[in-house]
Amino acid sequence: MISRFETTGAKDLGKYESDVFSAEEWKSFSTAKQQEILMNYRLAFSAIGEVNWCEALGTVLANDEVVNGVSERGGHPVVKKKMRQWYLRITDFADRLLDGLHTVDFSDSMKEMQRNWIGKSEGCEMDFNLNTANLDSSSNTPGSEVIKVYTTRPDTIFGVDFLVLAPEHELVNKITTAEQRKNIDDYLTYVKSRSDRERMSEAKHITGCFTGAYAINPFNHKKIPVWIAEYVLGGYGTGAIMAVPCGDQRDFLFAKHFQIPITNIIGDHFNGLEANATKEAVLQNSDFLNGLLMKDAIKVAIEKIESEGLGKRKVNYKMRDAGFSRQRYWGEPFPIKWEAGVAIAMNETQLPLSLPHVEKYGPGPEGEGPLANIADWTAQQLETSTMPGYAGSSWYFLRYMDPHNETSFCDRHVSDYWNQVDVYVGGTEHAVGHLLYSRMWTKALYDLGLIGFDEPFKKLVNQGMIQGSSRFAYRIKGKNEFVSFGIKDQYQTDALHVDVNMVDGLELDLAAFKKWKPDFENAHFILEDGKYICGVEVEKMSKSKFNTVNPDDLVEKYGADTFRLYEMFLGPVDQSKPWDTKGIEGVHRFIRKLWRLFNDEANGKIWNEAQANDAEWKILHRTIKKIEADTEHFSFNTAVSSFMICVNELSELKCHKKEILEKLLILLTPYAPHIAEELWQQLGNTETILDANYPVLEEKYLIETSKEYPISINGKVRANINIDLSAQQSEVEQIVLSNEIVQKWLDGNAPKKIIFVKGKMVNVVI
RNA sequence: GCCCAGAUGGCGGAAUUGGUAGACGCAGCAGACUCAAAAUCUGCCGUUCGCAAGGAUGUGCAGGUUCGAUUCCUGUUCUGGGCACCA
Known part of the structure; x- marks a missing residue:
């Protein structure tokens, strides 16, 4: 890549519009600038991401350590915090990860989950100009702001009634009017406390806020309000959508909730009670698309959008690049040194980089990884995050082939000999994590010529998960007080897993519980009948759920x-x-x-x-x-x-x-x-x-000569008759009809039909 | 909420392609052996009506297709897995 930049610059890469330069320009750039550009093309790259930050504990938390928006430990508030992170550019492998599914023997449901996770969609990006006349002087807008939306349904362009930006969208601050400023700020504070999961889950609970700004529909020049809402996520598409209430249920509910007038572009196909998300309706009120079936109109609309210069065709993926740094754990170190804000990879001769020996470790200042506490480490400007579990689990099967090799992770001759894993047994809980990461990892190693195959697992068998019976204690919100299961509904509580070994049936051993973790030493309990009764749930057996049993x-x-x-x-x-x-x-x-x-x-x-x-x-x-x-x-x-x-x-x-x-x-x-x-x-x-x-x-x-045939009357077995397996239909009918039980059921009448399936059964229809 | 699974006796499950629902095992009941127990062996064991013969009913729920549905189709409920810092 560097030699390419040095010789031809970057004009035709087309990946990042900002990265257009000549070879001469490249050479004139500072090292920092060069590194910044290179970062856009690295497989492992650094960028700013959001983490769960718990101020009270002074640490970043894993998702499974956050319960209802508070830390599992101590019940402290958790908010999102921006922090420099490392990522693997798995999105660059999206199409190959999809194609590769044709070459592996995985269950259909597993392939389906991976396809849905990758979430390839074809649509277009389209620019909506802001109605700048509406903006007041308090917003420092130069007057040419454009909202870029991504849509898979450009056919519904004439049904757009509002735009929605993700709350974290960079334009939100710029376009918010003075009157709406307070509302928007309040809403942003609210959203910051919400996890992505919560934002997607609670569809019944519709929230959003009007920015005060209006955009212009590029086709009919209609003025449409711009909202922000948590159901639009910053990481997907452009972080902005055009909302078409008559064709999208979430948009519909949003419009109803905030009483935004709905434009109907499909006549009788929209009943006003729910959105019609099919592409089967014929368009009306849609100018050049009138009379077209929606699914046919998509192509026409995209062509028009492109020819008018309003936007362009775009393939999008739901999958995001894979977060590859952790602040919470003690994992493999990154062989990276930071020099004046530039990440420099250590030379191979300096490797391996080993973790220092420490007596104990805890979160670093400002929530960095534990390595940030080690003077020796930080003095060398070494990266303080560590790698996640999948840094190892993505390729261990290769190392297993050649575990004692001192010079390479796995000799090419060895991996050529053993080749892919023939049968891989794993649970579906790994469907979109481990199993995608290791597939990507294998493709990356294949591209480097280090192995000769680009799918790790030839066949995948999903073993079911062994489940455990979990026990829960219920902590009253904001207190170190736990309420017994039967009376918990009288309080606002968060459910916490407790170790099944401290529970006798359903009754919690309070002394053991207090000793379990320092946080619980001074806990109080509200009992029922003198006992603390735990809640029960069947979940996968897992250390993190404290429901394991030892075999x-x-x-x-x-x-x-x-x-x-x-x-x-x-x-x-x-x-x-x-x-x-x-x-x-x-x-x-x-x-x-x-x-x-x-x-x-x-x-x-x-x-x-x-x-x-x-x-x-x-x-x-x-x-x-x-x-x-x-x-x-x-x-x-x-x-x-x-x-x-x-x-x-x-x-x-x-x-x-x-x-x-x-x-x-x-x-x-x-x-x-x-x-x-x-x-x-x-x-x-x-x-x-x-x-x-x-x-x-x-x-x-094993050869049999006769069979005990079940004889059914109207599909219900009434008798069993031993008949020679070589018998033909006519012989069988004769034998069956002369049977006493069959005659009793026939009661003198002739059967309507006799169905004979050789070697299986006889059914007499009467 | 979205994606993916699953649901059959008191319990785990079987029924390989639409063809005898409940194989095999656990638990239970009755009996044999034994001073007794353990071990072992024999019989019964979905529900229901019936002395019995036999009948009715039955695979989460509601429909549909079929001579025949646990199996196929439509809808629905519940349970589990995943939703990007557990992997």
Whole structure:
């Protein structure tokens, strides 16, 4: 990039309009200016962003440490604060992240979530001039302010009744009139206390404020009011929208709430009670778009907007660049030094940059990272933020391929050999975080030629989350006082997670709670019936929710095989379920029953070398078939159940034959490796079962000649008749109609129709 | 609010492509063995009417398609995950 700037300057990049210069100009720029320009093109770049700032705690907070706008710890107010941050330019990968989805084996819902998150939309940017005559002298507007909006629906341009700016939009201060100044300032203070989540969530609670300014619709020159409202977010599009109440429900509700007159451009397709967001209506009152179907009008409108020079076609993404610095944690340090406000990357020979050893760490002054407290660190002008968790989780699978390499993160030959991760098992909670970051990371490494593939995971299996039962205590707003669940509605409270280990059923152990965190040492409690009762919610099991349980006791009591089988037996791997050990006895009994096929309590060894009969081979091969199919489909719960059926049936036949049992053990190895190996050795094998050949299915043992057909009358099963599988419809009809039960239902009448599905069922319609 | 899932007996779940709803397991009940217990074994086990034979009903809720729907379609409720500093 630098050599490009040195030779040809930047005219054709088109990414940042401000970055147009010649090669000569580039060379004349100061280092700082050059670095500033380069920052616009770096994959990892520094810019100003907003963080959760808690003045009372003197620290930046993570989103999950903020409850209802106050800090979880102590209940102090949290506001947004601007701070220099590092970002990864994931937006530059947006199209490739979308395209790559065609090449990976992920579930459709996972792909859908990623697509929606990336949120590619095609529309246009359009300029609305301000009606400057309206601005009074108190606003220092030069008179040529333009509001740039982004819209995917330029076809509705004649239905625009107002513009809405994001409260953080840079023009807000400039265009606000003197009369509206106070209202706007109050509203901005309110918005500052609101998280993005709250701003998007509470659609019922409509808020906004008129700036006093008016803009001009470039097509019909109508004067339209300019509002600000929290439902428009600064980070998306241009941070400004044109509001069309008859075609957008949020705009509609906003117009109704603030009694802004609504222009109807689709006649009967708009009923005045709710917006019509379809693109199927025919346009009216829309000048050159009259008579066009909305979806066809979009193209026409864009062409007109471009030809009139009012704006231009624009592809937009909902996804934002990924925040890559943290002030809250002790993560990997940035190899960056700040020199006179310019970020300079450390030379590779100076790396690795290691974190200093410290006794304890806390937030730095002004909410910087903990490194800001370390004189040694700041003296070197080193960056004081640290990297987030995904700095590691985005590429660890590559390092795993070559973990001892001292010179490179992973030798190219090694990654070429191992290639992509074949199957990646992870929960859907990572859908738009980790799984997008690692995909982007892989593409970046691929672009650098460091690896030979640009998608990390060939196949993704979403295992369901194990859920835990969380317990909550309710803190009265602004106090260090907690109110019991049954009476909490009489107060304004914030719900805080409490450690499930301090709760007996629902009753909180107050002494343990006070000792838990220093903040709670002097807490007061409002009890019911002398007890503090906690609230309950089922949530994903997570350390941050204090609802984890330790499996060590179970492994101790039942062994790892039982634990492993039980986890599989709980249900489909992709389904979330609360952790509950109620049924673990069942799989443990299965293991013991398996053992008894080989050993007798009184006599020891009972397995033998006798030849198996057809019935026994049939049981084995039915199991082989089922296990193969289930394993292939990751249907581990049904596989465990077929192992149980197999062992039950062999027990019933008193089958202790080695030639059957040894094959069963091989099948079982991936499911219960320890007992399989142990019994394998008992059978006299000296090599490990892991090297045994997998049994081959022999269909000949599974051939059936007849079937117990269910016979339905009008879809309800009334009888079962054993019929030869080779029987044709006419034979089947004869057999069925002569059946006593069928005759009873027919009651002398002829059936209307007989449906026969070979190998499945018979349905007699009467 | 938006995006993505899910909902079947007392409980976890099964039903692979629209074809016998409840496999397998837990819990429960009755029994066998035992001085007793544990372990093990046998039988019963959706709801409801019935002595029984048998009938009715039943897969979150309301509709629809079909000879036939847990499965497909429309709407809806509830639960869970995510919403950018947990990753």
